[in-house]
Amino acid sequence: MTNIEKLNKVFCEVFSADETALNENFNKCNVEGWDSVRQLSLTTAVEDEFDIMLDAEDILEFTSYDNAKKVLAKYEIEL
Amino acid sequence: MFLDLDKKDRNKIAVIDDSGSSVTYGQICDFTDEFARQLPYRTLIFILSENRIGSLLGYTAALSNRVVPLIISASTEEGLYAHLLEVYKPEYLWMPNQIAERKGLEPIFSAWDYSLVKTGYPMVSMFENLSLLLPTSGSTGSPKLVRHSYRNIEANADNVRRLFELDGTEKAMAILPMHYTMGLSVIASHLFAGSTLLLSGRSLLDKGFWSMLKEATSFTGVPYSYEILTKMRFTRMDLPNLKVITQGGGRLTEEMFKMLAHYAHDKGKKFIATYGQSECTARMAYLPAELALEKTCSIGFAEPGGQLSIVDENGHETFEGEAQGEMVYRGENVTLGYANSQEDLLKGDENQGVMHTGDLARRDTDGCYFIVGRLKRFLKIYGLRIGLDEVERMIKTEFNTDCYCKGDDEKLIVLVTDAKLKDILPTFIEEKTHLFHQRIEVQVVKEILRNEAGKVINQ
Numbered sequence A: 001m002t003n004i005e006k007l008n009k010v011f012c013e014v015f016s017a018d019e020t021a022l023n024e025n026f027n028k029c030n031v032e033g034w035d036s037v038r039q040l041s042l043t044t045a046v047e048d049e050f051d052i053m054l055d056a057e058d059i060l061e062f063t064s065y066d067n068a069k070k071v072l073a074k075y076e077i078e079l
Numbered sequence B: 001m002f003l004d005l006d007k008k009d010r011n012k013i014a015v016i017d018d019s020g021s022s023v024t025y026g027q028i029c030d031f032t033d034e035f036a037r038q039l040p041y042r043t044l045i046f047i048l049s050e051n052r053i054g055s056l057l058g059y060t061a062a063l064s065n066r067v068v069p070l071i072i073s074a075s076t077e078e079g080l081y082a083h084l085l086e087v088y089k090p091e092y093l094w095m096p097n098q099i100a101e102r103k104g105l106e107p108i109f110s111a112w113d114y115s116l117v118k119t120g121y122p123m124v125s126m127f128e129n130l131s132l133l134l135p136t137s138g139s140t141g142s143p144k145l146v147r148h149s150y151r152n153i154e155a156n157a158d159n160v161r162r163l164f165e166l167d168g169t170e171k172a173m174a175i176l177p178m179h180y181t182m183g184l185s186v187i188a189s190h191l192f193a194g195s196t197l198l199l200s201g202r203s204l205l206d207k208g209f210w211s212m213l214k215e216a217t218s219f220t221g222v223p224y225s226y227e228i229l230t231k232m233r234f235t236r237m238d239l240p241n242l243k244v245i246t247q248g249g250g251r252l253t254e255e256m257f258k259m260l261a262h263y264a265h266d267k268g269k270k271f272i273a274t275y276g277q278s279e280c281t282a283r284m285a286y287l288p289a290e291l292a293l294e295k296t297c298s299i300g301f302a303e304p305g306g307q308l309s310i311v312d313e314n315g316h317e318t319f320e321g322e323a324q325g326e327m328v329y330r331g332e333n334v335t336l337g338y339a340n341s342q343e344d345l346l347k348g349d350e351n352q353g354v355m356h357t358g359d360l361a362r363r364d365t366d367g368c369y370f371i372v373g374r375l376k377r378f379l380k381i382y383g384l385r386i387g388l389d390e391v392e393r394m395i396k397t398e399f400n401t402d403c404y405c406k407g408d409d410e411k412l413i414v415l416v417t418d419a420k421l422k423d424i425l426p427t428f429i430e431e432k433t434h435l436f437h438q439r440i441e442v443q444v445v446k447e448i449l450r451n452e453a454g455k456v457i458n459q
Helices: A003-015 A036-050 A056-061 A065-074 B002-007 B025-038 B053-064 B078-088 B097-102 B150-163 B181-192 B207-213 B223-231 B254-267 B342-346 B388-399 B421-433
Strands: B013-017 B022-024 B044-049 B068-073 B092-096 B107-111 B114-118 B130-135 B145-149 B171-174 B196-199 B218-221 B244-247 B270-277 B282-286 B306-311 B323-331 B337-339 B354-363 B369-374 B378-381 B384-387 B403-407 B412-416 B440-444
Touching: A003 A036, A003 A065, A036 A056, A036 A065, A036 B223, A056 A065, B002 B025, B002 B053, B002 B150, B002 B181, B013 B025, B013 B053, B022 B025, B022 B053, B025 B053, B025 B107, B044 B053, B044 B078, B053 B068, B053 B092, B053 B114, B053 B181, B053 B196, B068 B078, B078 B342, B092 B097, B097 B107, B097 B114, B130 B150, B145 B150, B150 B181, B150 B282, B171 B181, B181 B196, B181 B270, B181 B282, B218 B223, B223 B244, B223 B254, B244 B254, B254 B270, B282 B306, B282 B323, B306 B354, B323 B369, B337 B342, B384 B388, B388 B403, B388 B412, B388 B421, B412 B421, B421 B440
Parallel strands: B013 B196, B044 B068, B044 B092, B068 B130, B171 B196, B171 B218, B218 B244, B244 B270, B412 B440
Antiparallel strands: B013 B022, B092 B114, B107 B114, B130 B145, B145 B337, B270 B282, B306 B323, B323 B354, B354 B369, B378 B384, B403 B412
C-alpha cells in the first residue's frame, strides 16, 4: 500500500466515508461528527499506520484532510 | 432567586464563553427579569443547549422564574427530538437562532443568539417542586427523563461548593455539556459560589480550549477527557493557575488514576475523583485529594450533605466496616423520580431521598468505597450511558431481528443472527446514540441461545 492509500484508508474507516469524499473540503467544519473522539481516533490510527509519534500541537492540527497531509510531511512521510 | 444569584457581586464576571463574550452576575439578574416579561408564568420549556452564554441564560432565567426546562443537546437526533416534543408538548422552546431559522420558526424574543419560540401547545401543569428535567444521561433514544426539585439543585450546588471549597476566586473550566448532569453541576455549583465559569463547547482537541485552560483554576472531566489530556501530554505543560483536577462520569483505569494522583502530588495540585448519577443531581461521593495516592480507584466517601451505605446479598444494610453489595445513597440531592410522559410531570417525590444506585460497591476498613460492578444493564463509554435493553429494542424494532447486547466500558458488543446487519448496525447505533462506531462490535451468531428463564447464555 502506498502512503496516500494508507492515509485514505484511515480517514475512510474513522469517518465511515467514501474515498471520493476525501478532498480539500473534508474538514472539521464540513464533516458531521468531527469531534474529539474522532480526531483522536484519527491521529492514533495515523500513528499506528505510519509508526510515528505525533507532537501535541500536531494532533491539534488534524482538523482537515489537507492538514493531515501537511502534518505528515513534517514527519518526512511522502504522499 | 435561584442559587442566590441576586446576592452575588453584580459587577463580577459570571461567565465567559468561546466567543469571548462575558456576562456579569448583574446581567444574569437583569436577563431573568427581561425573560419574565416575555414568559411571565410557570410552564414547560425545552432548552436546546450548547455551551454558550445564551443557553446558560435560558437555564438561569427559567429556574429563577419557576419555568421548568427540559435541557437537551442542540444536536439531539431529529427522531428523538420529535418524539420528545410529541410526548411532553412544551409550550415554549429556547433554541439557537440558527436552529429556529432552519426549522422556519418565528421567535417572539431573541437575545445572545438564542430565540424564544412558542410551539402552540397549551400551558403545562406540573408538580409544584419540579424544577428541571434532564435526559437519563445517555442518549439511547429514550424519552425517559429525570425529575429534579428546586432543593435538589441547590443541595448539589452547595455540596460541591463545600467539597471543593469553592469561592469567588475560582475560574472553572466548564467543558462538559450543559445537558449532561455533571456539566450542569459544574455550572450550578460555581454560580452558587460566585465564581467565574469558562464555558466552552469546544473539542478538547481545539487550540481555543488549550488557551482557555491556561486561565482556569479547575478542570472537570470524564475518563475520556483525561485520555485526551494525557495524549496531549498535559502533565508536562505549564498550567500554573490550575489548582484542582476532578473527574466523574465513569471509572478511570487504574493506570490513569495513579498517573493523575502522582501528577497532582508532584505539581502541588489537587486531584479529586468523584462519583455520581443523574438520578442524584450529579455528585454523590468524592475521594479527598490527600487520599488520592493511597486509595487508587476509590470514590471515597459520601459528599458533605449525603450518606452512603451497602446492602449485602442478604438484604442487610450497613453504614461502616468492610462490606460488599449494592451501594445506597441518601441525601437532599436524590431526585424526585423519572418521567415517561407529560402526566408524570405532576408526580411528587417518589424516591423520598433514598437512591438504590444499581452499582455494586466494596467498602474497606477505612470506610472508602470502591465501585466493583453494576446491577443494571448499561455501559458507560465516553461518559455516554448506553442502555443495553434500549439498544436491543431499537435494533429489534428497526430490523425485526433477534439480538443481544453486552460489552464493557470500552466496547459495545451486539450479537445478531442476520449477517446482512453486520455492516449496517454500527452506523445505525451511532446515529441513534452518538456512540462512536469504532467502539461497536457486531458479532454474527447462528442463534441467540436463551435458557428457560429467557436469560441469554451466548458468551
